[in-house]
Amino acid sequence: MxxxxxxxxxxxxxxxxxxxxxxFNVPAGAIFGLLGPNGAGKTSLIRIITTITRADSGxxxxxxxxxxxxxxxMIGYMPEERGLYKKMKVGEQLVYLAQLKGLSAxxxxxxxxxxxxxxxxxxxxNKKVEELSKGMQQKIQFISTVVHKPRLLILDxxxxxxxxxxxxxxxxxxxxxxxxxxxxxxSTHRMxxxxxxxxxxxLINKGQNVLQGKVKDIKHAHKDNLFHIGFEGNLPVGLxxxxxxxxxxAESVTVKLPDASHSNPLLRHWIxxxxxxxxxxxxxxxLNEIFIKRVEDSNLAG
Amino acid sequence: xxxxxxxxxxxxxxxxxxxxxxxATILTPLAFALFFVVVGFIFExxxxxxxxxxxxxxxxxFKGVIxxxxxxxxxxxxxxxxxxxxxxxxxEYDGILRIPKIEDMLATRLTIYYYSDNQPTLEVETSIRSxxxxxxxxxxxxxxxxxxxxxxxxxxxxxxxxxxxxDEGSDATSLxxxxxxxxxxxxxxIMYFTVFIYGMMVMRSVMExxxxxxxxxxxxxxxxxxxxLGKIIGVGAVGLTQVVIWAILIPLVMMVVNLFFNFESPAMxxxxxxxxxxxxxxxxxxxxxxxxxxxxWWLILPLFLIFFLGGYFLYASLFAAVGSAMGDDIGExxxxxxxxxIPVILAFxxxxxxxxxxxxxxxxxxxxxxxxxxxxxxxxLAFNPPFWEVAxxxxxxxxxxxxxxxLSGRIYRVGILMYGKKVTLKELGKWMFYKD
Numbered sequence: 001m002x003x004x005x006x007x008x009x010x011x012x013x014x015x016x017x018x019x020x021x022x023x024f025n026v027p028a029g030a031i032f033g034l035l036g037p038n039g040a041g042k043t044s045l046i047r048i049i050t051t052i053t054r055a056d057s058g059x060x061x062x063x064x065x066x067x068x069x070x071x072x073x074m075i076g077y078m079p080e081e082r083g084l085y086k087k088m089k090v091g092e093q094l095v096y097l098a099q100l101k102g103l104s105a106x107x108x109x110x111x112x113x114x115x116x117x118x119x120x121x122x123x124x125x126n127k128k129v130e131e132l133s134k135g136m137q138q139k140i141q142f143i144s145t146v147v148h149k150p151r152l153l154i155l156d157x158x159x160x161x162x163x164x165x166x167x168x169x170x171x172x173x174x175x176x177x178x179x180x181x182x183x184x185x186x187s188t189h190r191m192x193x194x195x196x197x198x199x200x201x202x203l204i205n206k207g208q209n210v211l212q213g214k215v216k217d218i219k220h221a222h223k224d225n226l227f228h229i230g231f232e233g234n235l236p237v238g239l240x241x242x243x244x245x246x247x248x249x250a251e252s253v254t255v256k257l258p259d260a261s262h263s264n265p266l267l268r269h270w271i272x273x274x275x276x277x278x279x280x281x282x283x284x285x286x287l288n289e290i291f292i293k294r295v296e297d298s299n300l301a302g
Numbered sequence: 303x304x305x306x307x308x309x310x311x312x313x314x315x316x317x318x319x320x321x322x323x324x325x326a327t328i329l330t331p332l333a334f335a336l337f338f339v340v341v342g343f344i345f346e347x348x349x350x351x352x353x354x355x356x357x358x359x360x361x362x363x364f365k366g367v368i369x370x371x372x373x374x375x376x377x378x379x380x381x382x383x384x385x386x387x388x389x390x391x392x393x394e395y396d397g398i399l400r401i402p403k404i405e406d407m408l409a410t411r412l413t414i415y416y417y418s419d420n421q422p423t424l425e426v427e428t429s430i431r432s433x434x435x436x437x438x439x440x441x442x443x444x445x446x447x448x449x450x451x452x453x454x455x456x457x458x459x460x461x462x463x464x465x466x467x468x469d470e471g472s473d474a475t476s477l478x479x480x481x482x483x484x485x486x487x488x489x490x491x492i493m494y495f496t497v498f499i500y501g502m503m504v505m506r507s508v509m510e511x512x513x514x515x516x517x518x519x520x521x522x523x524x525x526x527x528x529x530x531l532g533k534i535i536g537v538g539a540v541g542l543t544q545v546v547i548w549a550i551l552i553p554l555v556m557m558v559v560n561l562f563f564n565f566e567s568p569a570m571x572x573x574x575x576x577x578x579x580x581x582x583x584x585x586x587x588x589x590x591x592x593x594x595x596x597x598x599w600w601l602i603l604p605l606f607l608i609f610f611l612g613g614y615f616l617y618a619s620l621f622a623a624v625g626s627a628m629g630d631d632i633g634e635x636x637x638x639x640x641x642x643x644i645p646v647i648l649a650f651x652x653x654x655x656x657x658x659x660x661x662x663x664x665x666x667x668x669x670x671x672x673x674x675x676x677x678x679x680x681x682x683l684a685f686n687p688p689f690w691e692v693a694x695x696x697x698x699x700x701x702x703x704x705x706x707x708x709l710s711g712r713i714y715r716v717g718i719l720m721y722g723k724k725v726t727l728k729e730l731g732k733w734m735f736y737k738d
Contacts, residue, residue, distance in 0.1 A: 050522040
């Protein structure tokens, strides 16, 4: 079951095509990475999903239902550029934003109470937002995004501007929310975070979908069959025949095999030759490398 | 509660609970009062310079008639002018007044001479002139053996009392148009200020939401149009609250000021009014009160409210549209606000002309044109404009208002998400046609 399905979505602004026939689907309960370089159309796509704007053509389904005016209450959205009413008190503001997501004042207060306790910020309740530090404001923003228990959470660069401690806090909250069954779309161009958090990604470039799939599958699809072997002693002559040597040092080599299935025979052969092997692992490409490669490829193609 | 209601409530409460709002609401009437007290004192102020004036009365007719007044002390002297001038230092006079003998009883001009090294102050000069003139008049009446009653009868006040031709027309008095013009100007003035103050408030607030980036969070929960409309209604309610409070507080404070200080109003200093006898004055005030109560307030006030709301919504929506297009820099928005402020200012001047001639074609057409009518029509209401004109004006205003709110909504929804671009009017026009 998919929480979100996009079919051939197109959005044009004044002659500029921001989103060009993008299709992908987000499985329910997934942490899904929406990736792409700056100006790729990520924000345009998010604005369509959050019903801020409408697609010119194509369809969007949330939980199997065509996007409609009831859906905003099922979505929690934290934009990249954070914003709160600066002059408003933290408590009033959180209740207000929760009410706009369909909670009653009483429900909002109850739900907020739990979050405030969890983040240990009850002393801020009557402070004005402008009196808080930036990191504190981000916490408030995060709470306001999730307090109504959305089915789908969309986070645009959620860690930008956060210190490592708050980053970890938000990260663990994201995982916790995901455990509770909330599907999460995580938009970013920070690849190390994607590898750490996301199970599945879509890569957008120039308004077009260039890559989609599970992170693991994508990595395997893009691997070059590189293996790193650490050993002791000297390599007997002839042992590297038939292998493409990528890198060699005193006690390790990196080799490229014609096929990943060659790894076991290779290892067996080396062991039989009396080499003492103390490490052997496949080198998978990082998402960052794949990202850059695919973006460059699609730019060349375009 | 629906979302529009929530937005209105926040926009309203966040403003009326602000300290600056409470202060402005209370302090404005007090500032008015203070202004009147200060003005009152300035007008009541009398010179504390004491003046000793020697009078050489060559015709010998003023002795005992011209009396000391305030800080001015007069002394009739028989010493020749030359002696006085030579020993001026010894006498402690500030000036010497020489009144020549009246040779010709029928002369209409008389020059009197004031000798001093200091210019006489305006106060001294006026006082001396009027004392001499008044007493000379009495002297001439007596010498020429004229009948005082007959003389007084020569000065007549003529009043014009407009009477209706048809039976339906209401009877008017000489004060009708003056009172109507007064009511009209006040209403026009209130409209002018409210459109500006609260329209600008809407604009600033839209800009703040945009630059603080809260707007993207908001419109992921509510439609941009709801947000804009909620803001306009909320701020409008703030405006109404403030105007109503002022409408009650200002007259109240003024009454208190009058009670405590009992100033004569500056107009009372007008010689024409000073010479008016108290009975006449009483009659005039009575007439004015009667005129005020004769106005059809049950029609004027609701209509005023309609024009107030219409004008406010029309202009506030335009201000909201412009605010959505602006960046952090207010200065850069000048060129965008100008097209809105010009009609308001024009309307204000037309309003001032319209209370003088409320049925001129300028007044009639302007009170139908929706950009002017919110300011011009209220100014004409007290002049009993034809029913069809008022009705047409309201219909046009409401129609235009709805259209402009819709139009502004279309600009707003694009503008609030547009950053880092200097926007021209032409671009604003294009936004109206963007798809959602």
